[in-house]
Amino acid sequence: MHADPIDQARCLVHSRFPDALSVVLAGSTATGRATASSDLDLAVLIEDGGVTYRETIRFEERVVELFVHTPIGLLELFAADVAARRAVLQNMYASGFVLVDSQGAAGRARALAEADLREGPPPLExxxxxxxxxxxxxxxxxxxxxxxxxxxxxxxxxxxxxxxxxxxxxxxxxxxxxxxxxxxxxxxxxxxxxxxxxxxxxxxxxxxxxxxxxxxxxxxxxVGGPLREGYRRAWHGINESVSAARRVHG
The missing domain is CATH 1.20.120 (Four Helix Bundle (Hemerythrin (Met), subunit A))
Structure with missing residues (x-):
């Protein structure tokens, strides 16, 4: 296994994403918590027209988690993470180690991530x-x-x-x-x-x-104490596939 995970990440990016707009190394490697068996977490921003995806690969005997996205895909993923109240990708960009930054793309993505993190998650209804x-x-x-x-x-x-x-x-x-x-x-x-x-x-x-x-x-x-008697939950919707079938069959 490569002695330096950061150098290893650079090698992977050079061979697989030579035209990336930005690449950020996140996770334990970026925060100093990595062990010899830690995987590499890479957030890869590519040009519009590409495909947004997540993929797990093995590179030089190390597991690598790839988070690949276009600029539009990145905004969609940020919105999904906010809705889920987890901000996984935002934390990757905010605390990660920048490997590639073409024309400030990584900096702009980090600024958006940090803005979401400052705002905080939406409150539960x-x-x-x-x-x-x-x-x-x-x-x-x-x-x-x-x-x-x-x-x-x-x-x-x-x-x-x-x-x-x-x-x-x-x-x-x-x-x-x-x-x-x-x-x-x-x-x-x-x-x-x-x-x-x-x-x-x-x-x-x-x-x-x-x-x-x-x-x-x-x-x-x-948050209001124990809740037993008096609890009531209304059903607010039906399955989308059932709804679609009803529309089709009148």
Missing amino acids: PEAVDTKRYGLTDALDDLGDAGDPIERLAVAGYVVNAAAELLCDHHHAWIGGGKWLPRRLLEADPERGAALLDGHHHLCGSGDPAALIGAASEVLDL
């Missing part, structure tokens, strides 16, 4: 908050009653994710998945985020759910 409150309340009841250790672990995972989403929304903060969930959670609320993560870690080791229940209950109190 009140109905969505209530639905998540209800689901977390129900899960905490299950967690307290769960006798089966496998079921307890499964419910605990749901509790952490649901509480994290509510806590991040409360702070108008971006959320994350996988390894980014604890990172985003601690950025949003170092104290309560750590309590959730520590509670989950303690449960996984000991089987005792008390600390996690306490931490998640504190999050619930921030």
